[in-house]
Amino acid sequence: MLDIRLIRNDAAAVNAALKRRNPDLSVDDVVALDEQWRQLLHEEEELRSQRNALSKQVGELKRTGQNADELQEKTRLIGDRIKAIETEKETIEARQKELLHFIPNMPSEHTPTGTSEEDNVVVRTWGDEYKDRPWSGVTDHWDVGTKLGILDFERGVKVAQSRFSVIVGQGARLERALINYMLELHTQKGYTEVIPPFLVNPSAMFGTGQLPKFEQDMFQCKDDPLFLVPTAEVPVTNLYSDEILDEEQLPIYMTAYTPCFRREAGSAGKDTRGLIRQHQFNKVELVKLVHPETSAQEHMSLVEDAEAVLQGLKIPYRVIELCSADLGFSAARCFDLEVWMPAQGVYREISSCSNFLDFQARRANLKFRAKDTGRPTFLHTLNGSGLAVGRTLAAILENYQVAENTVRIPEVLQPYFGNQTELALHECIV
């Protein structure tokens, strides 16, 4: 959520920033409502002040046994007017929220301006020397995964619905090894591992920006007001909501494995094959709560921490910076990691590392007490995938495919396989 005071004081600058995302965005209506609202607030407070004074007099009269009927009547009328103004004010507040809650974050000054993902900027590429590792006839991850008997796309659909799959045998073990490997890597770098709830309430969803705009993208419980987490970002970022942390507690680094559940509404027909776009997938997430002055550099190191996973696995990737039009709702600046998928010869998103500045902190009420001013101050939040596990598994199936139906196990994962070096065929399902 944007700061209403910033909007009030410099609507032109806010508009200019927002229009880099989308020319249709503007805070003009918010400003108009804000003016009305403040007018009403002023009136209301004036009346309340009067009522407080008069009520005190009523009490005084009654205590001394005098008649207060006239004064009571007068005060009652003021009460009626307060109620009327309150109603009007609430209407305006509701309309303003309706607008404000749907306005995305402003792109940072560093974010390149663009009109579509075409304008995203390649920052760097890594691991070109590993690109020739797969054999000449490399096949798609779903193909080799199915043939090896470690991916079962049909039975997943049978027990759930389309876009659900089953990982079997050595595939499941590989998925589990990846989760462990990632968590180990991150905790060694100082991230605290947390296992959060996989279901969260609407307030948490609002805090990180999924609600109200993206309600259709989430799975929702039928009998409880709870959503299945679309990413660990939601429970983990909200852990300290409505608290005022000490400045010494910052920065807070957390990493969490969770399954992620997304309805993928509106993406019908896109990436329907394989593990790329499932309703349920595993992800290890990195979350940082930091002092505002450090968030820019914390963002850079966050990206590096995500990159370390792919570097350890020796899988080629590139880092791109999202342009203003491609930024997520809450982000001010974002770098994506795209992993090399040799079967199709394309880079595929595998991580998204964002700096939200105080946008989420304001929604979730995440504060720390600043030493210099002594005031409660919004902190900055950042998060990044470290990494999407299913897509990493897919990348391994292609990048480590060395012959027909032969997939090697990356060195760093071999300890999780009793030092086995190659995925074995799973007889049970094939």
Next chain:
RNA sequence: GGAGAGGUGGCUGAGUGGACGAAAGCGGCUUCCUGCUAAGAAGUUGUCCGGCCUAAAACUGGACCGUGGGUUCGAAUCCCACCCUCUCCGCCA
């Protein structure tokens, strides 16, 4: 799921219609004092939203005693609904 108790400031905890933003204690901060890894004295101490102001502070108005409604001239206090916590019973990985 059943029965009961309860949600007040950083913490403990008083407050059953008006002088309560809220006693007291603890903690924190400031100053003073004491020749010693500590004790004592005094003062101070929340959050949010407006106004004022170039801005901050100060000042000033308002709101906040789990949340949302209601009653009343006036609600921490009375009424209703919801949420949460604790205890006992039941069920259960």
